[in-house]
Amino acid sequence: MIPISVCIIAKNEEKNIEKCLRAIHKHPFEIVVVDTGSTDCTKEIAARYADKLLDFEWIEDFSAARNFSIDAASNDWILVIDCDEFIEKLNFQEMQKLMQQYPYAIGQLTRDNICYDKNHNVLHSTDLVERLFNRKHYHYEGTIHEQVVRIDKTQAYGFTFPLLITHTGYYGSDEDILAKSERNIRMLKVALDKDPTDPYLFYQLGESYMLRNDYENAFQYFDQGFYLDVDETLEYVQRMIISYGYSMMYTGRIEKALSLANVRDAFGDNADFLFMLGNVYLKATINDKALLEFVNATKQKKHFDEGTNSYRAYHNIGCIYEAYKQYDEARKYYEKAGDFAMSKERLKNLPK
Secondary structure, three states: OOOEEEEEEEOOOOOOHHHHHHHHHOOOOEEEEEEOOOOOOHHHHHOOOOOEEEEOOOOOOHHHHHHHHHHHOOOOEEEEOOOOEEEEEEOHHHHHHHHHHOOOOEEEEEEEEEEEOOOOOEEEEEEEEEEEEEOOOEEEEOOOOOEEEEOOOOOOOEEEEEEEEEEOOOOOOHHHHHHHHHHHHHHHHHHHHHOOOOHHHHHHHHHHHHHOOOHHHHHHHHHHHHOOOOOOOOHHHHHHHHHHHHHHHHOOOHHHHHHHHHHHHHHOOEHHHHHHHHHHHHHOOOHHHHHHHHHHHHOOOEOOEOOOOOHHHHHHHHHHHHHOOOHHHHHHHHHHOOOOHHHHHHHHHOOO
């Protein structure tokens, strides 16, 4: 068996850390917790589970704290988990096989992010996150939204391993989310001053403003980031173009948002992009094209947000048919949306 150390950094996480560590403790991992200045019961709770519990003075640099925790581990193979992330499913034996098969690569786990949409409805959004690696070859860089990179600066490559975690970091109170976004914006702007050509920083700033429902500032950062040199195959670039579209829609830039149809060939295999484009067409009252994009979204396997290739798209299709008084078609799609509350409500009020 290849020994693995789970490395965690924490600050004032008494609400989450026990649930996080209890799930990790069920598996044969060394647990390393680095506290960056907690004033609550975080350290007392961590002490019940951690093999190593260390202190690190916070210096406004997440990578510095991450790398300190990695250096403190007993093992070379590192798995990074955050306090607001909880292991749901793990195939440890398969994980071991993949580590042996890809000794120089980064392992990507699957993360189910529980968050809110614009109307404060609960939403699940899935992504792959690079979290498993050998510290002889990798470390963290970036003061915030830090990333795993090869120490020798050569090209990294990855593999997906069977670990599913739930992330609740953006599912807290409005006050918690505002405080987190405020901290992120402050740190990201400092990082951007040092590297003003990094599209990833523009993306993260845009998303931080989206969290605050500040769509004008979100648009400004997405608009700058999108026109930098970006790799359209990267997940964050695909997410950026989707959020970019919504920021234009929410700020009344409908004509500009319609121009995103020009990049459909690059992003059209993602249901979230097609769903966003459908909503832009709806806002522009181009209902025939909106209908087509929602139908196309239901045909895509690839998606980030829950429902963009299923019940949310079916609901919007139903709404368009209802607007055209094609009630039988509307009923069919509302029923396909299943337990989606908005569709069930529409069904109750649909004319016979």
